[in-house]
Amino acid sequence: MNFDEEMKKRVTEVRSIIGKYLPEEEGFQRTLLEAMNYSMLVGGKKLRPLLMQQTYVMFGGSSQVIQPFMAAIEMIHTHSLIHDDLPAMDNDEYRRGKKTTHVVFGEAMAILAGDALLNYAYETASRAFAMEPANQNIGKAFSILTSCTGIYGMIGGQSVDVENVNMPLTEEQLIFIYRLKTSALIEASMTIGAVLAGAGEDEVEKVRRIAQHVGLAFQIQDDILDVTGDQEVLGKPVKSDEKNLKTTYVTVKGLEQAKEDVSFYSGEAVRLLEELPYENEFLHELILQLIHRSA
Numbered sequence: 001m002n003f004d005e006e007m008k009k010r011v012t013e014v015r016s017i018i019g020k021y022l023p024e025e026e027g028f029q030r031t032l033l034e035a036m037n038y039s040m041l042v043g044g045k046k047l048r049p050l051l052m053q054q055t056y057v058m059f060g061g062s063s064q065v066i067q068p069f070m071a072a073i074e075m076i077h078t079h080s081l082i083h084d085d086l087p088a089m090d091n092d093e094y095r096r097g098k099k100t101t102h103v104v105f106g107e108a109m110a111i112l113a114g115d116a117l118l119n120y121a122y123e124t125a126s127r128a129f130a131m132e133p134a135n136q137n138i139g140k141a142f143s144i145l146t147s148c149t150g151i152y153g154m155i156g157g158q159s160v161d162v163e164n165v166n167m168p169l170t171e172e173q174l175i176f177i178y179r180l181k182t183s184a185l186i187e188a189s190m191t192i193g194a195v196l197a198g199a200g201e202d203e204v205e206k207v208r209r210i211a212q213h214v215g216l217a218f219q220i221q222d223d224i225l226d227v228t229g230d231q232e233v234l235g236k237p238v239k240s241d242e243k244n245l246k247t248t249y250v251t252v253k254g255l256e257q258a259k260e261d262v263s264f265y266s267g268e269a270v271r272l273l274e275e276l277p278y279e280n281e282f283l284h285e286l287i288l289q290l291i292h293r294s295a
Helices: 003-019 030-041 047-058 066-084 101-105 107-125 127-131 137-149 154-163 171-196 201-228 249-253 255-275 281-291
Strands: none
Touching: 003 047, 003 066, 003 281, 030 066, 030 101, 030 107, 047 066, 047 171, 047 201, 047 281, 066 107, 066 127, 066 137, 066 154, 066 171, 101 107, 107 127, 107 137, 127 137, 137 154, 137 171, 154 171, 171 201, 171 249, 201 249, 201 255, 201 281, 249 255, 255 281
């Protein structure tokens, strides 16, 4: 398997699926819809919907019922990026190599676009109920989506992060933030894929643990890249955490230990993945690539 070629093909497919669920840019609220679509289409590897899709396929899923959930998880992720970039948060001007939403559309419209995407994500995911009314796993998947993105998931983690800017954090506090702010969406992506494919409870729990390790490794690697990366390669500013006086895994444990811990968490994720009685060579390689990425 040529991973780069497969990745390009699959990302193109995921973009096409997500595109079907984006709103038409019309009506008096057209500017809002343009801001939503700009943010969704500006770039990115679409990792969360891709992880969801590939986990679904690994467990034998073959229905289109996964598609509205794929679009929804990307909308929720994009909502978080819009709000992360705002002047009140990280105050970044570039994301994925393009001007951030608040720079292009203004701060007020960016806030509304983020809010709109979060709400539209749930509206989009709910379309799955009409696709397969008798499928009880859709309700389980919807519950995972809402819980992993709310006050006990992504938004809860973000609140702790914001509250502790300019303050020292313990490793325990930092891991708590990362598990909610970053891992939660990756957990939602992979567990929804498993649930919708009909995986058993023990298998879903193992997938959740895999995703949690992936999420932690991914965020620690993000901290490393903020120190060592190149803005042209990353498509966003480097040294942003230092500028915003944020405590990161690198500032708590040092660069070398951070690199070692990325290897540990990624190794655990792969070990658990290989324990499952299913195979998905692309998913296996995708996990390794996104954890050890340089962009």
